[in-house]
Amino acid sequence: MFALTILGILVALAVPGFMGLVEEFQVDGKQRNFISGLKYAQSEAVKRNSNVTMCVASTTSNDTCDTTSANDWDQGWYIFDDANADQVINTPATEILRSQNAVNNVTFVTTADVNAISFNGNGAILPGAPIMFTFCHTDSDNADCSSTDEYRSMFTSLPSGQLVIVPN
DSSP states (O other), X not given: OHHHHHHHHHHHHHHHHHHHHHHXXXXXXXXXXXXXXXXXXXXXXXXXXXXXXXXXXXXXXXXXXXXXXXXXXXXXEEEEEOTTOOSOOOTTTSOEEEEEOXXXXXXXXXXXXXXXXXXXXXXXXXXXXXXXXXXXXXXXXXXXXXXXXXXXXXXXXXXXXXXXXXXX
16 A cells, blocks of 8 residues: 555656656657658759748638738648749649648747748748747647747748757
8 A cells, every 4th residue: 555655656746747748749749840841842842943832721721821820830731832932822733742730739930920931943941031930839828939938949941941950
């Protein structure tokens, strides 16, 4: 009986730390998935020598970009051949290269209201301004990733197209 009591106390102390670790893994995994999408869009732009765009997916209609909800990258995204550089999926002519469903438990925030990122045939970001992305675990206290008490992960995209992880 005494051993069970001690075990119960140890489990009660370990669970909060374990949950923090799980949240860190979720944030890191979603960030890696997002960076992978950006790198894929960039490599496709270079391979095709054409503009390729990654945009926030619309929650109201399929195969369209959400042009009204900047910073809602957690609702999913599309990567598509954007030959005319308008950052719009012109169905059925536009080729959608890849898509990602909505992401749960992780919030993405950018330094600017960005709902699409385009790469030109040289792999550079259009229009060329750096964008800082912050990823954090979604909870009621940290919906905008502003809390420094919570685990968060950041990277920035340089105008050249290079992606740089920013240490916390």
